Amino acid sequence: MTDLFTTKPKPPLAELLRPKTLDEFVGQRHLLGPGKPLRLAFEAGKLHSFILWGPPGVGKTTLGRLAASATDSRFIAISAVLAGVKDIRQAIDEAQAELDNHGRSTVLFVDEIHRFNKAQQDALLPHVESGLLTLVGGTTEHPGLAVNSALLSRAQVYTLEPLSSDELNQLYERALPHLQGVTLDADALDLLKGFADGDGRRFLNLLEQVTNAASGAGKTVVDGQSAKLSTSPSLRRFDKGGDEFYWQLSAFHKSLRGSDPDAALYWLARILDGSGDVSQVTRRMVVVASEDIGNADPQALQLALNAALAYERLGSPEGEIPIAHAATYLAAAPKSNAAYAAWNKAKTFVKNSGSLPVPLHLRNAPTKLMQQMGYHEGYRYAPDEPNGYAAGQSYFPEGVARPGWYQPTDRGVERRLGEWLTWLRSLDDGTLPEADA
Template sequence: MADLFSSQDPEPAREPAREGAAPRPLADRLRPARLEEVIGQAQVLGPEAPLGAMLASGTLSSLVFWGPPGVGKTTIARLLARETDLAFVQISAIFTGVPELRKVFEAAKMRRQNGQGTLLFVDEIHRFNKAQQDSFLPHMEDGTILLVGATTENPSFELNAALLSRASVLVLTRLGPEELEALAARAEEELGRPLPLTPAAREQLLAMADGDGRALLNLIEQVAGWSLSAPLAPEQLATRLTRRAAKFDKSGDEHYNLISALHKSVRGSDPEAALYWFSRMLEGGEDPRFLARRITRMSVEDIGLADPAAQQHCLSAWETYERLGSPEGELALANAVIYLALAPKSNAAYKAYNKARGLAKSSGSAPPPRHILNAPTKLMKEQGYGSGYAYDHEAEDAFSGQNYFPDGMERPALYAPVERGFERDLKKRMEYFSQLRAKRGT
């Protein structure tokens, strides 16, 4: 089973390559030997941070590392095993089934009997199904294993509640520009020479890594292998290296994170931010039809009747996209995004609708008042259907003010238009009819 899981102490970092052996990748040569050498993740590893506090108090518990690729999840797990004298066992949920898990647990029990604990690192732990996740629980509870899981997906959606209740979730973040620069400097020290790049090209190289430390080291290794007579400028670097595509999973957390960012930017009347997130999703491969649908939703939820034209503008943009296709039709959707961001905002209709739905559920099957029911038969007329109905067109101001709610129901206040956009006019109309209703005592 050596190809499925490994059980060994972490190898010393920066071990020199044996003569005749293939050179070790730069990322492997720069793997930290101590937690203090890890670049970034101070929010987890700092003295006052969760993991730092656990180590200081000697109360390390099972953990789930949640974060994007290349931020140190595996490295930190290895170093935890070293610092706590635990046997390090690594498996991947992609290649491991129930039979392999049983063998891992049995081996951990044997180590425990011999006086050594086991840190079991599970990469892509979210890929285990519920039954497989449940199989960890008894071994976590009796101390056979200290589980450290790694996932790029939101644990609250992908891991079951029982496992989450027994583990602390620690969020690891993308490396920032300063942290990437520190990693590049460490790579140059290992290589024994500076990278052959102008300052602008160096900045571009760091941006290409997109917060992924492992990706940066792979890029640096490529650059270091070039024979150059002069440092490369950004344009020359761009011809030699392909920029990494921005991380975007159309079915995962990033999908919902970015559409949330777009929606909130529109709601916050920031067209620049809205266009940025709209473009990020398109560049990541999002279906423009999904964006057209969500943009239209924004028009009815956040603009509403403050600008009734917003909804029609979105529908027209959607139709234009369907006629033109990509990429030409995407400009119509971008126009709609800008329009929505700059339109007057109101969620009064949205709130009124939600209140009305709640009232409809709570009022049960209360019938309409009989005076507004039609009476097509003699029996219905005898039952009072339609009796006393006032035809509004014949009333003064074309407003009878009669009751349209079920008998006995107190008149609710559902719609409260705001003092923005077209709803200013609607508010005046609401107040006008309310005054007439009070005047006529209805």
Template sequence: MARSKTPLEPSTDLLSVDNETLRPLAERMRPRTLDDMVGQRRLLAPGTALRRAVESGRVHSMILWGPPGCGKTTLSLLLARYADAEFKAISAVLSGLPEVRQVLAEAAQRFASGRRTVLFVDEVHRFNKAQQDAFLPHIERGTIIFVGATTENPSFELNSALLSRCRVHVMEAVSPDDIRQALQAALDDAVHGLGGLGLQVDDAALLEIATAADGDVRRALTLLEIAAELAADEGGRITPQTLVQVLADRTRRFDKGGEQFYDQISALHKSVRSSNPDGAVYWLARMLDGGCDPSYLARRMTRMAVEDIGLADPRALQMAIDAWDTYERLGSPEGDLALAQLVIYLASTAKSNAGYRAFNAAKADVREHGTQEVPMHLRNAPTKLMKSLGYGTGYQYDHDAEGGIALDQTAFPDAMGERIYYAPVERGLEIKLKEKLDRLREARVQARRASGRED
């Protein structure tokens, strides 16, 4: 199979020069060599393993994981060009198993005649297990060079059999400075870009567009193309007023229920736990801005009030419930302020997970010790039969005991002995609880020793 050391003109409609003016700017400016790509230096800088493999034509099956507009499709096209292979693309959104089988059959015929196929599967995480498994024998035989693109974490969305046959390459959102370079290249290119329009635009305006694109090169080029169309009425100059129109409805990257969603809720929770109200309110604002359901955030913050603040400040739980109720009554945007005040308070107040740890320790004992009998003195005896069987025998009514507590009375099954699960921290209200419980626990030990119940 012949391998080309330099890229060839692509045999694919995506990079065809036909109807050039009808194609979007982002498509016309798609990089034609690795040197044309912006960003992804970690993967594609000169001398890196992946770059050496691509330039030599030794392309392997891979999963490209990264946000929209970072260059996954472009890199796949370049893989085919440098390897002098046929490029075929399918979308997991639009294609079913019959289409997959047809593409694989064509690739097998092509392989038999001595030509390889780079099969690009966009949104591969949307294929189910059976559809993903269809690629496995063809990857193993080398019939196809499989390139799957996904915006979701492959560990969660792709089956292990497919992952074991592919290398996962993580692609990053492109920085504003790198995007600005792509925009400038489009302005300078008179053949594929906007170089023939005589546009006037300064670096500050390009950087503003690049920043608004939020790591997405394709989006940045689309914004520039819109700005260029509007600039035609301004003598070819992209003015601040032009940018106001173009960037009025900018949105940030956020995927409800996806990787970014879980990363951001993790950042919010950990900012609260770290007593960083500034970080916490930032992540709350990010998630609200991205379209996260505020009721979900209210529920998560209520959990934080129980798990991370706990008995160090019991007011936090009631405040969380009140903020949740306030949001349900007011809705957005007015109710968002109640959530913001809540997250600031949760992050600022004293923290303790002692109650959380105590409950987990008790559950572990329940699992380990099984169904232990309730001690007779703790059992209720509502009938004569139960009394005759000894139910309630030996129970000491605490209110009648000195100090209001029967110190030598155990609360655990006999086979387990006394346990200590709850260990208050020396923060917030738990300082007082710790002082009281330390005294009480020591008094119980002494009382049991005096009664001969303590070893």
């Protein structure tokens, strides 16, 4: 009779297929292929502390286990989401006992190591440095932003990549003996690979889900329609507050700047497909309209603002249409950063030149005393001057010559602005007669 309290539950497919050796590991050939750095370290049995940076489901925990196995070390795993300094101290005590009693070193795997605060990370430092612990950290966040520099200086960072279509095929082949005689046709396999989005664990979980459903229904082959009915589409890889979000947002921004409407729409679709923050998207569009387009097409700024307002009014999916509308316009518009560059130069000048006094002729004179002190004297009202321009009038502090920060390009509307400004400057110089432009 089976004892309910000692019967072990059947492990999920992803656990059944967890690699026991490097040769069973799927993916990351840039680190584990022949002659590659991690393989060489594992084969030599000379392990160093390292941090594995990559998306979920690509083998971070498994590599930590294999590191311990390769060096005959004790393996301790903690999650930075749940663990605190107390757990770190317990791991250190266990590592010391293992060394004292059995002469074995310890590999400490810290999952989501970016969740540790500075004090928690610092608690690891002396023991990593002494060699008591070989640290293997797993993180989905950029280590340079999430891990303190002292720990980074003691650990090598390795980047892990999402699993490719061929690598997911390898997982499928290895899983076949565990699928109760059920197979997938090409459409079903492609569907699951698309839903997995490079995440091996997710792929195996989906595979187990659809084959269990098929087996329960007495089917031996899963087609695309059956796979779709027994699963739900998972969101593409996207982290609203992490690297993936900002990478995609950066790619969208650069596509607008680079005048590629199709690429802009691609990254926009990726962001929205991942339920990204639309306000961040429209914010970037407004920035592009002024920073990268500027006066080459002044209408771009209004269109970007209108798209943001339209989305606020409509929401998804209808509100996505004006965003796509504005994005294609911004990408196709002529580009000029002349206004942005001029603004940066003006800020630098003000920072370096101090608080120069406002010239008297530019000051208002609402009182008789101010008039007696010369305020507003000599100011010329431009709309009443020939051509609407007070030729020769200075608007800078005393002694500051017009610096020429704003240099219009010859693109779009800005070309006409440049020609007009050049003509006005000729009036200042007296090189042209005063006539309508």
